[in-house]
Amino acid sequence: MSATAVRSPVEFESQLQRFRYERMEEARAVRVGEKEVSESAEIVARYAELFTREQRDALRDAEEAAEGDDRERLYRLRKMCEAGLVEREIAAAADALENKLLAARVNFRGEELPLRAASARVAVLPAYGDREELGLLAAERSAELNDDRMTLLRRTEQLEADVSGEPDPIARAEEEKGVSLGELAAVLAEASARLTDAYVAMRGRWLDRILGSERDETPMSFHVGYLRRLSPLASTYSKERSVDVCLETLRAIGFDLAEQPNIKLDLDDRPQKSPRACVIPSDPPHLVHLITRAQGGLHDYQAFLHEAGHALHYAGSNDDLPFTFRAIARDHALTEIYSFIVEAISRESGWHERHFGLSREQAAQNSEAASLVELLLFRRYAAKLQYELEFWGSLGENGGMADRYSELLTSATGIRYRPDAYLSDMDAGFYSADYLRAWVRSSQLREHVRRETGDEWWCDPRTGDLLRSLFAEGTRPSSEQIAEQLGFDPLDTGPLVRSRGA
Numbered sequence: 119m120s121a122t123a124v125r126s127p128v129e130f131e132s133q134l135q136r137f138r139y140e141r142m143e144e145a146r147a148v149r150v151g152e153k154e155v156s157e158s159a160e161i162v163a164r165y166a167e168l169f170t171r172e173q174r175d176a177l178r179d180a181e182e183a184a185e186g187d188d189r190e191r192l193y194r195l196r197k198m199c200e201a202g203l204v205e206r207e208i209a210a211a212a213d214a215l216e217n218k219l220l221a222a223r224v225n226f227r228g229e230e231l232p233l234r235a236a237s238a239r240v241a242v243l244p245a246y247g248d249r250e251e252l253g254l255l256a257a258e259r260s261a262e263l264n265d266d267r268m269t270l271l272r273r274t275e276q277l278e279a280d281v282s283g284e285p286d287p288i289a290r291a292e293e294e295k296g297v298s299l300g301e302l303a304a305v306l307a308e309a310s311a312r313l314t315d316a317y318v319a320m321r322g323r324w325l326d327r328i329l330g331s332e333r334d335e336t337p338m339s340f341h342v343g344y345l346r347r348l349s350p351l352a353s354t355y356s357k358e359r360s361v362d363v364c365l366e367t368l369r370a371i372g373f374d375l376a377e378q379p380n381i382k383l384d385l386d387d388r389p390q391k392s393p394r395a396c397v398i399p400s401d402p403p404h405l406v407h408l409i410t411r412a413q414g415g416l417h418d419y420q421a422f423l424h425e426a427g428h429a430l431h432y433a434g435s436n437d438d439l440p441f442t443f444r445a446i447a448r449d450h451a452l453t454e455i456y457s458f459i460v461e462a463i464s465r466e467s468g469w470h471e472r473h474f475g476l477s478r479e480q481a482a483q484n485s486e487a488a489s490l491v492e493l494l495l496f497r498r499y500a501a502k503l504q505y506e507l508e509f510w511g512s513l514g515e516n517g518g519m520a521d522r523y524s525e526l527l528t529s530a531t532g533i534r535y536r537p538d539a540y541l542s543d544m545d546a547g548f549y550s551a552d553y554l555r556a557w558v559r560s561s562q563l564r565e566h567v568r569r570e571t572g573d574e575w576w577c578d579p580r581t582g583d584l585l586r587s588l589f590a591e592g593t594r595p596s597s598e599q600i601a602e603q604l605g606f607d608p609l610d611t612g613p614l615v616r617s618r619g620a
């Protein structure tokens with residue numbers, strides 16, 4: 119490595135901001151199908167001078183001499199430098215895997231479908247047998263890339279161990295997140311167990327209704343997308359109305375998304391556009407992209423509201439904060455609180471009644487279906503965290519992990535997850551734990567907001583005021599600090615369990 123100039127922390131932060139902007143704009147172009155080839159490795163190479171061991175050491179020295187918020191800011195900058203060091207090494211391999219995924223096709227009844235389009239299509243096929251057939255084709259095609267996934271995963275893990283000096287991936291994640299993952303998993307397993315009766319009762323009712331009586335007792339996970347749309351009710355939750363209804367929903371709590379110039383909406387339908395909605399905060403609070411692809415069904419509304427929560431959070435951060443505290447968090451647990459609470463509006467019976475012309479009874483039923491799906495996801499994630507702890511705890515001799523994945527997820531959900539999805543169904547850095555912390559926290563926040571505004575919290579502008587004051591803090595606080603601000607113990611799952619019928 120050449121002896122390049124080491125930047126001061128302030129200089130490093132300002133160049134990191136530019137690097138991040140370029141990276142995110144590139145990721146956005148690929149994600150939305152504007153570009154067919156991912157070239158993020160080229161951007162990483164161009165900013166290579168930011169990501170050196172000398173720079174990392176300089177940031178660490180500054181960090182050790184600092185206190186309070188400054189120390190935290192320098193810690194996050196150092197972590198970004200370390201992540202960049204890892205990425206420089208793996209960017210080409212990561213691009214290669216991404217490009218293989220983009221190029222993968224499945225042949226479904228004479229039609230060549232890109233793998234991503236196939237996964238999206240499964241969710242909208244009306245016939246049970248068709249979903250099984252296309253779901254299986256897509257799953258098998260995806261599993262062909264498992265060796266590439268495993269190679270990349272091991273290489274990344276080695277580099278992270280080396281760059282951070284912490285060889286244990288679980289200890290490393292715990293240090294960054296500032297929580298004990300074992301403790302979190304135990305508390306969540308208990309919450310999940312307390313919700314088993316409620317889950318089993320709702321599951322039986324709604325699986326029959328949505329998947330039909332010819333369904334398997336334990337249906338394949340291919341049907342989850344269809345389930346999330348509440349497909350037989352798709353005419354109620356039409357694709358055409360989703361944006362308008364969501365914008366109106368947000369206006370009711372005091373946010374005018376369409377009038378916020380710093381939030382760019384991309385709602386178009388393109389063949390290579392990923393069906394997963396997302397927010398790309400390229401330069402918060404000035405430029406935040408909200409990307410969705412409506413397919414019809416309730417899930418469109420939920421995905422839009424979820425991403426709107428993220429977008430409003432980033433776009434609502436106080437511009438006076440240093441860049442680090444507007445854009446960089448230790449993990450995703452903070453921003454997911456805000457996506458979860460906005461999405462939670464879609465489980466309010468009153469919301470279904472107000473926007474879809476339903477009777478009170480019908481609205482209550484549909485909101486129960488939405489709650490079932492949410493509980494399914496919660497139980498799936500609690501099981502996923504358990505699985506990921508086992509996976510990372512035994513990396514190297516993880517022979518039985520594919521079966522373990524299937525066993526844990528299937529028994530938690532009553533939906534069959536294929537063993538060979540054990541790598542594709544895993545996000546980096548224990549994202550599952552971040553989601554779960556957000557599940558706990560957003561339930562606490564909802565309880566707090568309800569205390570302040572009442573049962574109609576979901577259409578009360580005071581809800582927006584409460585959220586706005588949290589958004590202004592940007593990415594500075596941890597999820598656990600928000601619990602403190604709200605007066606809850608970070609691991610108090612009471613609000614989560616109470617609001618979900620147990």
Ligand SMILES: [Zn+2]
Binds near residue numbers: 424428454457
């Ligand atoms: Zn999210």
